[in-house]
Amino acid sequence: xxxxxxxxxxxxxxxxxxxxxxxxxxxxxxxxxxxxxxxxxxxxxxxxxxxxxxxxxxxxxxxxxxxxxxxxxxxxxxxxxxxxxxxxxxxxxxxxxxxxxxxxxxxxxxxxxxxxxxxxxxxxxxxxxxxxxxxxxxxxxxxxxxxxxxxxxxxxxxxxxxxxxxxxxxxxxxxxxxxxxxxxxxxxxxxxxxxxxxxxxxxxxxxxxxxxxxxxxxxxxxxxxxxxxxxxxxxxxxxxxxxxxxxxxxxxxxxxxxxxxxxxxxxxxxxxxxxxxxxxxxxxxxxxxxxxxxxxxxxxxxxxxxxxxxxxxxxxxxxxxxxxxxxxxxxxxxxxxxxxxxxxxxxxxxxxxxxxxxxxxxxxxxxxxxxxxxxxxxxxxxxxxxxxxxxxxxxxxxxxxxxxxxxxxxxxxxxxxxxxxxxxxxxxxxxxxxxxx
Amino acid sequence: xxxxxxxxxxxxxxxxxxxxxxxxxxxxxxxxxxxxxxxxxxxxxxxxxxxxxxxxxxxxxxxxxxxxxxxxxxxxxxxxxxxxxxxxxxxxxxxxxxxxxxxxxxxxxxxxxxxxxxxxxxxxxxxxxxxxxxxxxxxxxxxxxxxxxxxxxxxxxxxxxxxxxxxxxxxxxxxxxxxxxxxxxxxxxxxxxxxxxxxxxxxxxxxxxxxxxxxxxxxxxxxxxxxxxxxxxxxxxxxxxxxxxxxxxxxxxxxxxxxxxxxxxxxxxxxxxxxxxxxxxxxxxxxxxxxxxxxxxxxxxxxxxxxxxxxxxxxxxxxxxxxxxxxxxxxxxxxxxxxxxxxxxxxxxxxxxxxxxxxxxxxxxxxxxxxxxxxxxxxxxxxxxxxxxxxxxxxxxxxxx
Numbered sequence: 056x057x058x059x060x061x062x063x064x065x066x067x068x069x070x071x072x073x074x075x076x077x078x079x080x081x082x083x084x085x086x087x088x089x090x091x092x093x094x095x096x097x098x099x100x101x102x103x104x105x106x107x108x109x110x111x112x113x114x115x116x117x118x119x120x121x122x123x124x125x126x127x128x129x130x131x132x133x134x135x136x137x138x139x140x141x142x143x144x145x146x147x148x149x150x151x152x153x154x155x156x157x158x159x160x161x162x163x164x165x166x167x168x169x170x171x172x173x174x175x176x177x178x179x180x181x182x183x184x185x186x187x188x189x190x191x192x193x194x195x196x197x198x199x200x201x202x203x204x205x206x207x208x209x210x211x212x213x214x215x216x217x218x219x220x221x222x223x224x225x226x227x228x229x230x231x232x233x234x235x236x237x238x239x240x241x242x243x244x245x246x247x248x249x250x251x252x253x254x255x256x257x258x259x260x261x262x263x264x265x266x267x268x269x270x271x272x273x274x275x276x277x278x279x280x281x282x283x284x285x286x287x288x289x290x291x292x293x294x295x296x297x298x299x300x301x302x303x304x305x306x307x308x309x310x311x312x313x314x315x316x317x318x319x320x321x322x323x324x325x326x327x328x329x330x331x332x333x334x335x336x337x338x339x340x341x342x343x344x345x346x347x348x349x350x351x352x353x354x355x356x357x358x359x360x361x362x363x364x365x366x367x368x369x370x371x372x373x374x375x376x377x378x379x380x381x382x383x384x385x386x387x388x389x390x391x392x393x394x395x396x397x398x399x400x401x402x403x404x405x406x407x408x409x410x411x412x413x414x415x416x417x418x419x420x421x422x423x424x425x426x427x428x429x430x431x432x433x434x435x436x437x438x439x440x441x442x443x444x445x446x447x448x449x450x451x452x453x454x455x456x457x458x459x460x461x462x463x464x465x466x467x468x469x470x471x472x473x474x475x476x477x478x479x480x481x482x483x484x485x486x487x488x489x490x491x492x
Numbered sequence: 493x494x495x496x497x498x499x500x501x502x503x504x505x506x507x508x509x510x511x512x513x514x515x516x517x518x519x520x521x522x523x524x525x526x527x528x529x530x531x532x533x534x535x536x537x538x539x540x541x542x543x544x545x546x547x548x549x550x551x552x553x554x555x556x557x558x559x560x561x562x563x564x565x566x567x568x569x570x571x572x573x574x575x576x577x578x579x580x581x582x583x584x585x586x587x588x589x590x591x592x593x594x595x596x597x598x599x600x601x602x603x604x605x606x607x608x609x610x611x612x613x614x615x616x617x618x619x620x621x622x623x624x625x626x627x628x629x630x631x632x633x634x635x636x637x638x639x640x641x642x643x644x645x646x647x648x649x650x651x652x653x654x655x656x657x658x659x660x661x662x663x664x665x666x667x668x669x670x671x672x673x674x675x676x677x678x679x680x681x682x683x684x685x686x687x688x689x690x691x692x693x694x695x696x697x698x699x700x701x702x703x704x705x706x707x708x709x710x711x712x713x714x715x716x717x718x719x720x721x722x723x724x725x726x727x728x729x730x731x732x733x734x735x736x737x738x739x740x741x742x743x744x745x746x747x748x749x750x751x752x753x754x755x756x757x758x759x760x761x762x763x764x765x766x767x768x769x770x771x772x773x774x775x776x777x778x779x780x781x782x783x784x785x786x787x788x789x790x791x792x793x794x795x796x797x798x799x800x801x802x803x804x805x806x807x808x809x810x811x812x813x814x815x816x817x818x819x820x821x822x823x824x825x826x827x828x829x830x831x832x833x834x835x836x837x838x839x840x841x842x843x844x845x846x847x848x849x850x851x852x853x854x855x856x857x858x859x860x861x862x863x864x865x866x867x868x869x870x871x872x873x874x875x876x877x878x879x880x881x882x883x884x885x886x887x888x889x890x891x892x893x
Contacts, residue, residue: 138563141612145565146552152516218626345498352505359512370626377705489706489718491628491758492636492648 070341077338090339091284097291099337099346103178103442104289106350107171112276113354114164119269121157129215131261133254136217137372144369155362161209163358165387168205172198176454179447181429183286184293184439191290191439192429194282197275199426204272206387211264213385214257222373223382225252225260227392231384234410235419251375290440295335380474380488389468390461391418396476397464421457524615525552528569532585539577552614557602559766564602564611566619573598592665606652608632628706640721642751644668654759657771659688671749672756679743687760695740702761710734724754789813797871798824801858811878812871821849828876840869 059067068080068087081092097103128147130139143150175181181195214225229252233243248255283289370379384392391414398417399409424431428450438444443451471478473485529550537545553567572578572585579587588598596606604611609631613619620631630636632652637645650669657663662670676682682691685698704720711718713734714726726733728750731740745753767773779787790799795812798804806820822830831839835847843865846854854860860868 138612145612145614145618148520149516342498345502349498349502349505352502352509356505356509356512359509359516363512363516368626371628377707380707487718488625489709489711489720491706491720492622492630492632492640 080340093336098289113351117160158367159361180290182439189286211260219370227384231414235415293439390464393464393468532571562602566603651759655763668752672752825875
């Protein structure tokens with residue numbers, strides 16, 4: 056062992072010298088033991104995964120930090136919530152910035168999680184490859200559940216400022232949920248703690264938002280990452296077996312994988328692992344950790360800059376007697392609201408229940424289809440971890456088609472629905488909002 | 493190598509993050525209000541010297557009118573509100589007119605309850621809120637007064653005055669509102685409209701019409717920016733122009749009258765006012781003039797001694813003008829005759845050696861020196877004499893004791 060300075064003793068695992076230290080650092084550092092000792096180069100590529108998962112995780116971390124700071128300042132009471140947010144904006148040192156970052160990170164997280172899902176679909180990352188005991192479809196389902204929790208987290212947080220925007224967005228959202236058959240009313244009642252959006256709703260949403268949902272998400276995140284390791288790494292790993300089958304080392308048959316080999320049986324990474332194979336693999340510490348740091352920094356900078364440039368809105372205090380015109384759901388549910396409008400069709404005396412069709416059945420079916428898709432997928436393992444694989448062209452196009460439709464509905468709901476939910480072309484001016492003076 | 497590229501990018505992005513951090517950090521130290529406070533400091537130094545200037549406020553200022561649930565930070569910039577000698581200083585340093593502050597102290601009313609605006613804000617644009625999208629309680633000051641061509645540019649504020657002074661017939665300093673109230677009485681609005689529980693039902697109940705949301709008005713016949721105040725102005729000037737099916741007659745109001753009425757109706761809102769904020773509300777249990785006179789008489793008249801010595805708590809001395817509230821003991825006007833009747837000893841002896849309750853009272857609660865006891869006897873003799881004189885004039889039954 057070389058003599059080390061105190062500084063080196065503390066920091067060696069983050070900047071290991073040589074293969075031996077790199078391997079050591081993974082097992083001897085509490086924070087690093089989470090990561091794989093070796094990472095394949097394709098996995099590290101920006102172009103493959105776009106690192107959206109890391110961005111989402113960083114955003115979650117940012118949200119937690121800013122969220123905890125806000126918890127010292129915000130009061131979840133109907134009488135004081137709005138005013139406490141005003142005080143955060145005007146009086147608390149950097150309160151506006153903490154709130155701004157929290158809001159930007161929240162919106163970005165919904166967007167990034169959705170994009171991460173799109174990437175995972177388009178690369179067939181929900182598919183099993185050539186490994187023995189892979190279960191990527193399970194990880195995909197975990198991911199879908201995490202997406203739903205992210206949406207719910209954003210929705211519960213949306214109510215907390217208790218301004219007109221918050222109150223009526225939640226009114227729209229919970230009224231759509233009410234349309235679910237059999238359970239609709241019950242679910243709404245449990246969510247709101249009553250029939251109206253009042254103190255019990257605010258408190259419930261607050262507790263869900265600050266504790267239960269983040270803890271649940273964290274648990275699922277841990278499971279999600281665990282599954283990655285068990286499945287032998289990112290899906291692009293399974294492509295590597297196709298490019299370098301001749302490099303399977305003779306010793307691979309005799310090695311046991313009891314300790315570091317978390318995978319039972321042989322996966323792609325095991326098949327092609329050879330000592331010092333720098334062509335395909337590099338040490339997790341520092342290559343993976345360095346890249347994570349870079350992605351995290353970029354995410355933080357983007358959030359900070361956006362928070363400075365875009366002020367977090369705070370409309371008038373919530374007034375159950377006055378509905379703003381138009382009253383819109385949060386942007387990630389606007390496609391639902393638009394769909395509800397479009398499926399509420401009058402046929403003579405009868406009106407189709409758009410809330411049920413467009414608000415519950417269609418999105419419900421889409422979600423189920425999304426979650427179950429890996430089991431409908433008929434393509435071969437050759438298409439695992441490949442962008443726009445030929446084999447999966449049809450399903451990719453279908454998926455993209457639905458995604459673009461959802462985006463279009465969101466755009467219509469955002470930009471082309473004005474007062475009284477009337478349709479306005481982008482070039483048509485909306486009427487002035489009337490004021491007292 | 494990729495590693496070096498990553499490291500380079502980390503430094504670049506890190507530097508960017510550092511820049512953003514420094515930018516955000518430093519802007520905190522340069523808020524708008526610091527400039528105003530510095531200006532005020534200079535003004536005071538120039539006018540009143542350095543020592544006074546040291547007393548100029550520094551930092552965020554806040555008035556919390558708890559009972560009205562208002563938090564106003566206007567005094568952060570409007571630092572001269574309470575200072576003498578700044579009556580003609582430029583805004584925002586001008587002193588507030590004194591007279592009205594005597595009846596409406598800032599500590600109890602805040603600022604926005606009269607002037608409007610967003611008290612929570614700490615910069616001018618958001619505090620005055622004349623053009624803010626999501627705060628519809630703008631500063632009712634010169635800017636809006638100008639926009640609506642009100643003769644007295646600052647009169648719009650009277651809308652807020654009337655929230656409390658609603659039930660006054662007239663109030664000093666509220667010319668437009670007073671005129672409006674005059675017109676309501678003179679033109680017979682109550683013939684069709686119910687106002688404060690009285691009136692007709694042909695038109696809508698106007699008692700809380702000021703609470704109506706701006707979105708509930710029909711602006712289709714209005715030109716310009718849709719506003720409630722504008723709607724009322726147009727409606728008062730010509731009701732049919734705003735509402736085709738109305739039966740409300742055209743009263744031919746001129747601009748000033750229309751403005752007065754518009755301001756009046758916009759002031760008709762729900763206001764949960766604590767009692768102490770209601771004009772003319774009596775909070776104290778105030779004595780009547782007769783009660784005051786009686787009190788004065790008791791304390792300075794012939795029986796004053798019995799008040800000073802607290803005998804009057806239990807005993808009246810009727811002929812000396814002393815009335816007890818409790819009347820636990822007998823009327824002492826009779827004592828000269830009554831004591832021998834009850835106890836078989838003269839008054840002097842009883843005072844020297846009291847029995848029963850009086851023994852407790854005179855030994856613990858009311859200590860009389862020998863001279864004082866002598867005074868008691870003398871006064872009670874006078875009282876008895878007066879009693880006898882009274883009885884000869886108008887014979888009465890012996891009072892029950």
